[in-house]
Amino acid sequence: MTRFSFSSTPLDIAALQGSLRDVTCGGFVAFEGWVRNHNEGQRVTQLEYEAFEALAVKEGEQVIAEARARFGIENARCVHRVGTLDLTDVAVWVGVSAPHRDEAFRACRYIIDEVKHRLPIWKKEHYENGDSGWVNCERCAAAAHDHPEHDHAHAHA
Amino acid sequence: MTAQLLGLVLAGGRSTRMQRDKAALQYRDGQTQLAAAVAALRPFVADVFVSVRADQRDDSTRREFKQIVDQIDSAGPIAGITAAQAEHPQAAWWVLACDLPFLDAATLDHLAAQRDSSCDATAYRSSHDGLPEPLCAIYEPRSREPLAAFLAAGRQCPRKFLLQANTRLLAAPHAHALDNANTSEDYWQAMAKLNPTQADTARDIHVQYFALLREQAGRREQTLTTTARTPRELYDELRQQYPFTLSPDVLRVAVNGEFADWSRPLSTADAVVFIPPVAGG
The missing domain is CATH 3.10.20.30 (Beta-grasp domain)
Structure with a gap:
């Protein structure tokens, strides 16, 4: 089964949750990443997501396999949006089902953290003042210019 | 009276088999194949034009040259030749493909010297099959109407046109001078001969x-x-x-x-x- 995927249309949360329902599981944890209206002091109006899907899917499946091996959960899925998103849209959904709640919470946290840091997915913010910028890229480029010795390892695993 | 001779370098192809733009390929000196073909023709003609599709007009390989834009889609080289003849009906056109890496001065000199303006066209005979080579050939103004009629009848192969037209056919001075490079493999084989250092690295x-x-x-x-x-x-x-x-x-x-x-x-x-x-x- 495909556990990590991309979607260019709004997510069907009920269907995703239903796909993880299991008689052996007493706990289900989900995380939803939403589009919010501000970031780093700027008023955000819209987001655009772009992904190198071939590699991101491979890496996403790997993250979920790691979570299953590490936390002993029953099942997990993650879906990430690509394309243009409006405020309050769900950008990413992670769901984990497990016999008990503790491993479900921990595995869910692990998956979203690793997905954010490891997968080749990019986010462009559009601001109220008409500007736009690729998150972690524009400031990075400016910082590289001003402070060549600065450590830029933040966005990489 | 001999008509004024203009040059037309064909660069309107889709390079499907090469999987990238043949006009932009380089073998030597950082010169694109298109620029090399234009430069090769220039001494023989009053002016040189590049045949392009409408969506290629502004690309970086083609925009520096005078252009003639195809009037019809998906007809291949004949679309370029008929568009040029329609634009300058009194001129003779020296048509040249841009994917001929082995084209040499002797081949161009010989065609220029042997041009027969009383024929519809002057062309080389292929060293492979003896048929006319339509893409390094001179088309006289008198070929304009028959070529347009040929195209209007739904035919597109300029070689077949030259076969049925009154074409002066010449033997090529060098057997492989008009070999074209259509695929990536052709490109690398040509590179190995023309620029072996580059081909190695x-x-x-x-x-x-x-x-x-x-x-x-x-x-x-x-x-x-x-x-x-x-x-x-x-x-x-x-x-x-x-x-x-x-x-x-x-x-x-x-x-x-x-x-x-x-x-x-x-x-x-x-x-x-x-x-x-x-x-x-």
Whole structure:
């Protein structure tokens, strides 16, 4: 089964949750990443997501396999949006089902953290003042210019 | 009276089999095949035009030349020739393909010297099959109406046109002077003969661009011939060409769909992606 995927249309949360329902599981944890209206002091109006899907899917499946091996959960899925998103849209959904709640919470946290840091997915913010910028890229480029010795390892695993 | 001779370099093809623009290929001296063909024709003609499709007018390989735009779609070289004849009906046209890496001065001199303006056309006989070579040939003004009629009848092969027309056929001074390079393999075989040093060290790499790099490169992907031996050298080379603001320190690299080391050796047909700082979630 495909556990990590991309979607260019709004997510069907009920269907995703239903796909993880299991008689052996007493706990289900989900995380939803939403589009919010501000970031780093700027008023955000819209987001655009772009992904190198071939590699991101491979890496996403790997993250979920790691979570299953590490936390002993029953099942997990993650879906990430690509394309243009409006405020309050769900950008990413992670769901984990497990016999008990503790491993479900921990595995869910692990998956979203690793997905954010490891997968080749990019986010462009559009601001109220008409500007736009690729998150972690524009400031990075400016910082590289001003402070060549600065450590830029933040966005990489 | 002999009609004024104009040059028409054909660069309206889709280069489907080469999988990249044949007009932009380079064998030597950093000169594109299109620029080489235009320069080769110039001494023989009053002016040189480049035959293009409408959507190619502004591309960087073609925009510096005078152009004649195809009036019909998907008809191949005959669309370019008939468009040129319609634009300058009194002129004779020296038609030249831009994918002839072995074309030499002797072949051009001989065609110019042997031109017979009382015929419909003057062309070489192929050294392979004896049929006329339509894409290094002179089409006299008198060929305009029969060629237009040929096209209107739904026929598109200029070689068949020359066969049925009153064509003066010449033996080529060199057997392979008009061999064309249609595929990547043809290209590399020609490169091995014309520029063996480059053939030994250069490779074809496919590059895909995402996010900020896509915007700064102004394209999603390209195939390029490069002497870069590693992704690190390739990124340095691309930075000369594009206004990339990201330093390689903040990028990761993937080769053939897997994360890879910056010093991994590259070989022909490798697919490289430079990965800007990510921001999923």
